[in-house]
Amino acid sequence: MGHDHSHAGTANRSRLAIAIAIIATVLVVELVGAWISGSLSLLADAGHMLSDLTGLIIALVATIVAARPATDRQTFGYQRAEVFGALINGLILVAVAVSVLIEGVSRLLDPAEAEVQSLPMLIVAIxxxxxxxxxxxxxxxxxxxxxxxxxxxxxxxxxxxGSVAVIVAAVVIMSTGFAQADAIASLAIAAMIVPRALSLLRDVVRVLSESAPADTDVQEIRDHLLGTEGVVAVHDVHVWQITSGHPVFSAHIVVAQEVFAHGGTGELLDRLGSCLHDHFDVEHSTFQLEPEEHASHEDSHHR
Structure with a gap:
């Protein structure tokens, strides 16, 4: 994580603010277009866009909160606010998908509800x-x-x-008069929402359950540390994330007696920290150095 997180946070807030302005404007256009045309797929896309707008606002608030400094109470700061923001986003996506699915099936079962005006539907979708x-x-x-x-x-x-699906449905209706293409497009939009929502929620659960990051090989880290001169054994290893891209590492390091005898613990800590930073992009690491005779007392309690 060699980049500047403070700069990245400021840039992300600017990106979110611009995106919010764009999405809010188009949301109003799509709602009006759905009302004029009677298009469910356009309304579904507007509903999805409403969830996006809500999610973007939550994301913006979360990045502002996450930028607050650490305190004696919040010792890691407020970076996990971003994870809670992502959790709310995922739940909103699921709710939108379910509501669109129900209405789409209803229109397929009752063709009389499927009549739409394809031209305004097409223009707004574009x-x-x-x-x-x-x-x-x-x-x-x-x-x-x-x-x-x-x-x-x-x-x-x-x-x-979703906008592409609405455009395709509008063209089909204009070309063939098959009005139910609108309901089919709305179901396609719902189908696109669900996998993304589940993927996002899976990542949130991984962080909140303090699992090791998906791209982290704990055994590889252990092997690297064992290869450091003066290290005899490594146990009680923990890797988790405060938020995405902010891994935290801790471990007990059994050290050769001569390292303690010659006052080399400070140098060893520097090498261990550099190993994690350079090879595994971990900036926050904690090591408990133990002489061999002490480590033998812990064998029954730690792996």
Whole structure:
């Protein structure tokens, strides 16, 4: 994590503010367009966009809260606020998908409800597509630095795909008169929302359950530390995340007696910290150094 998290947080807040302005404007356009055209897929896309807008606002608030400094009570700061923001985003996505699914099935079963005006539906969907592309370009730079920003990016990406589905449905209706294409498109939008929501919620659960990051091989870290001169054994290893991209590491390190005898513990700590930082991008690491005779007392309690 060699980049500057403070700078990244400021940049992410700017990206979110711009995206919020874009999405809010198009949301109003889509709601009016859905009312005029009677299109469920356009209304579904507007509902998805409303969830995006809510999620983006939550994400913006979360990045502001996460930037607050650590205190004696919140010793890691407020970075986990981003994870809670992503959790709310995921739940909103699930709720939107379920409601669109129910209404879409209802329209398929009752063709009389499926009548729509395809021209305004098409025009508004094209406007929505252009706006979503712009919002995606704005958010793209921050999606790798934060689980919260990734959630916002994925939501807008889903909106873009939703706009494409509405455009296809409008063209089909204009060409063939098959009005139920609108309901089918709304179901396609719901189907696109669910996997993204579940993926985001899975990442949230991984952080909140303090699992090791998905791309972290704990055994590889242990082997690297064991290869450090003066290290005899490594046990009681823990790797977790405060939020996405902020891994934390702790371990008990059994050290050769001569390291203690010659006052080399400070140098060893520097080497261990550098090992984690350079090879595994871990900035926050804690080591408990133990002489061999002390470690033998812990064998029955730690692995």
């Amino acid at each position: 406007v929505g597509l252009v706006a979503n592309v712009c919002a995606l370009l704005v958010l793209r730079g921050g999606k790798e630095s934060s689980i919260n920003m990734r959630g916002a990016y994925l939501e807008v990406l889903g909106d873009m795909l």
